[in-house]
Amino acid sequence: MMRQPLTRTVLSMACGAAIAIALALAVGEWTVRRQQYADAAEMAEAYIARSDQVTTEAVAALVEIDSAKNSACSPPEVARLRRIVLASRYLKSASRLRNGEIYCSSTVGAIDPPEPAPPVDVVNQQGQRMSFHAPQAGVPGARSLLMQQRGAAVGINGQAYLETADPRLDYAVVNGRLPPLRALSSAGPRLPLEGVTLQPGEPLELNGRRYEVRCSSTHSSCIVAALRQPSTILHSPVMLEFAVFGLLIGLSGGFAASIAIGRSKSLGKQLRLAMRSGELKIVYQPIVRLSDRRQVGAEALLRWTDATGKPVSPDAFISAAEHEGFIGQVTRFVIHRVLDELGEDLRRRPDFQVTINVAASDILDSAFLPFLSARLQEAGLPSASIGLELTERTTANSRELGKSIARLREAGHKVYIDDFGTDYSSLSYLSRLRVDAIKINRTFMQALHDQSDKDTIAPQIVAMAEVLGLSIVIEGIEEEQQAAYFLALAPQAMAQGWLFSKPVESTRLFSA
Numbered sequence: 436m437m438r439q440p441l442t443r444t445v446l447s448m449a450c451g452a453a454i455a456i457a458l459a460l461a462v463g464e465w466t467v468r469r470q471q472y473a474d475a476a477e478m479a480e481a482y483i484a485r486s487d488q489v490t491t492e493a494v495a496a497l498v499e500i501d502s503a504k505n506s507a508c509s510p511p512e513v514a515r516l517r518r519i520v521l522a523s524r525y526l527k528s529a530s531r532l533r534n535g536e537i538y539c540s541s542t543v544g545a546i547d548p549p550e551p552a553p554p555v556d557v558v559n560q561q562g563q564r565m566s567f568h569a570p571q572a573g574v575p576g577a578r579s580l581l582m583q584q585r586g587a588a589v590g591i592n593g594q595a596y597l598e599t600a601d602p603r604l605d606y607a608v609v610n611g612r613l614p615p616l617r618a619l620s621s622a623g624p625r626l627p628l629e630g631v632t633l634q635p636g637e638p639l640e641l642n643g644r645r646y647e648v649r650c651s652s653t654h655s656s657c658i659v660a661a662l663r664q665p666s667t668i669l670h671s672p673v674m675l676e677f678a679v680f681g682l683l684i685g686l687s688g689g690f691a692a693s694i695a696i697g698r699s700k701s702l703g704k705q706l707r708l709a710m711r712s713g714e715l716k717i718v719y720q721p722i723v724r725l726s727d728r729r730q731v732g733a734e735a736l737l738r739w740t741d742a743t744g745k746p747v748s749p750d751a752f753i754s755a756a757e758h759e760g761f762i763g764q765v766t767r768f769v770i771h772r773v774l775d776e777l778g779e780d781l782r783r784r785p786d787f788q789v790t791i792n793v794a795a796s797d798i799l800d801s802a803f804l805p806f807l808s809a810r811l812q813e814a815g816l817p818s819a820s821i822g823l824e825l826t827e828r829t830t831a832n833s834r835e836l837g838k839s840i841a842r843l844r845e846a847g848h849k850v851y852i853d854d855f856g857t858d859y860s861s862l863s864y865l866s867r868l869r870v871d872a873i874k875i876n877r878t879f880m881q882a883l884h885d886q887s888d889k890d891t892i893a894p895q896i897v898a899m900a901e902v903l904g905l906s907i908v909i910e911g912i913e914e915e916q917q918a919a920y921f922l923a924l925a926p927q928a929m930a931q932g933w934l935f936s937k938p939v940e941s942t943r944l945f946s947a
Contacts, residue, residue, distance in 0.1 A: 471662040472638070472645060477702065478601040479649040479660040481754065485599035486608070489525045490654045493582050493589050494563065500529055500587035508539030508546075516541035521895065524854075527579045528571055528590035537588065540572040552588065553581060557610050557617060560655035565610075567619075568593070596620060601751055606660035609633070612650060619656070626659060633657050703759040705741070706752050710768050715739050717772050718938035719789070722908060722931045725922045732788040734824070734931060735773050736938050737765070762794045763803070770810055770821070776941035778814040784945075790822035790851060798825065798839045804846060818847030824874065825852055833867045840868055851908065855896075866903060873900060877911020877932070897925045 496519050503512065508531065516529040520541050531539035536549035553569040562584065569581035571590050579590035597620055600606060605623025609616040612633040618626070626641050633639075635650040639659060650657035709715050715737060722732040739747040756762040769791055781787060797803050811818060823843060840850050852865060855873040865873065875896065900907050909921050912932030921928055 472647065474702070475604065475660050475662040476647040476649065478604055478662075478751070479606070479647050479658050481751065482600050482604075482606075482608075482658050482660070483649050483651050483656070486596055486656060486658075487651050487653060489591065489595045489599070490651075490656070492523055492525055493591050494561070494584070494654075496523060496526060496529060496589045497563070497582065497584040497587045500531065500589070501585050503531075506531070506533065506586075508544065510544075512539060513541065513544045517895070525592050525595040526589050527577075527592050530572060530588040530590070532583065532586045532588055537572050542572060546572060552583060555583070557619070560611055565619075600658075601748060603663050603745070604660045605663050606658055608656060608658050611655045612657055623661075623663065628659070633659070702747075702752060702755040703761070706739070706756060706765070707761070709739055709741070710764070714741060715768070715772075716940070717769065717776065718940055719777075719944045720931050720938040721936045721944065722790075722929050723935050725909075725918060725928050725930050726926055728935065730935075731786070731929065732790060732822070733944060734790045735769060735792075737769055737792075738938075757794060757796075763797055763800060766791070766793050766797045766803075767806065770807060773821075774810055774814045774816070777944070778816065780941075780945055781814075781816050781820045785817065785820070788820060788822045788849065790824050790849075792824045792853065795825065795836055798823070798843065799835060804842060807848075808846060819849070822849040822851060822871075825850065825870070837868045840870060844869075844871065865905070870905065872906035872908060874908040874910055894924060900925075 538549035571577040607621040719733040
């Protein structure tokens with residue numbers, strides 16, 4: 436008597452579940468695709484914003500170089516060219532041109548006889564002449580992206596453009612919007628762009644895939660980008676979520692869940708979820724004293740591996756946190772985690788300091804110092820155990836920032852300017868902020884290493900630090916010859932890099 440109703444119930448449930456799962460998977464695929472398009476567009480916009488910084492800096496330098504009334508390559512003129520490079524973030528060299536020849540350079544000074552400028556590969560819509568992989572005048576084997584305008588030229592670190600692209604993208608960066616388009620850099624499959632006209636914000640269908648298009652509003656570059664994706668959409672964990680929702684709550688529940696999940700997948704929201712779910716971790720890169728290689732501190736670095744097992748670029752998720760206004764929560768998360776992981780070790784090592792990256796908004800926040808002091812008191816640690824690295828790329832009022840930094844230093848914290856020579860880290864800016872130390876960026880350090888001992892501007896940096904009473908930390912040292920060079924130049928300097936140790940987890944930081 437029970438068998439027919441039971442059979443009907445089982446069949447009805449099975450059919451209902453199958454229909455609901457099929458519909459939920461269809462909606463799930465639509466949601467995943469839509470989110471992929473939105474993520475690709477967001478990453479493309481981030482690339483344009485970052486590449487505009489590089490190009491704007493190069494164009495401003497060209498104008499400044501060409502502004503000199505005296506065309507002679509005198510020692511003051513060479514010094515001026517070197518100051519332009521020092522004050523920049525992305526430039527490797529600055530040069531003067533005459534009749535298509537380079538006769539004066541920041542790297543080697545006067546060039547006699549002058550060297551012909553390299554062949555031009557692209558002329559952009561603003562009239563700047565671009566040469567890819569151009570040899571750097573006077574530095575054998577060194578190459579850069581050379582931009583020329585009238586009687587001026589600058590060598591740009593080519594990696595500056597490549598590093599701004601998110602590694603999760605297949606993309607092509609092109610030299611304009613109208614055909615013929617030339618790919619300046621790319622990743623992934625070659626795109627058939629012959630005869631194509633780009634419209635910013637209007638996607639393209641290429642090779643059976645949708646590519647987002649974003650273009651600079653101030654310069655001529657555009658990017659055509661799509662999110663690098665697994666071979667089948669079923670590899671996405673979101674698809675399993677939709678299948679489960681469809682099985683449990685049917686068509687209406689699956690559809691509602693698909694909309695909710697789709698709305699929650701912005702990078703910022705994923706980061707908030709990652710802080711709760713355990714996807715974020717802290718690794719520590721030791722900082723050593725160059726004179727005796729003794730480990731005196733470590734920098735805490737936040738790392739994120741998402742649900743698919745792929746690492747997320749720190750530049751990308753920190754920028755998202757700053758843009759969406761919750762960078763303070765990220766900073767507090769790092770402080771909590773560092774003190775939880777290293778509290779006992781730091782109590783046994785009162786002279787050891789862990790530095791934490793903070794934003795200018797953290798330093799300006801009146802609640803930040805009380806929060807930090809309370810957490811240190813709970814952990815039984817002195818203020819000197821935690822140093823703060825200012826990484827914010829901001830035009831924040833330096834006077835207010837200086838006052839806040841002074842309060843942190845009075846409380847016992849050392850304050851560092853990270854990535855010295857980038858953005859607003861000028862000499863006058865440093866003198867107004869009155870910090871404790873500067874950290875020389877690994878890219879800038881490598882640029883210094885590429886020059887000969889006679890022409891390097893590293894001594895100028897050390898002299899400037901001595902005048903301002905600043906300590907120096909050199910990042911990115913990977914070779915003994917680099918360590919030896921900077922030890923001779925700045926015997927009191929500290930350093931970090933793979934020569935001494937890669938970033939390690941807290942359990943290995945103090946191991947023998």
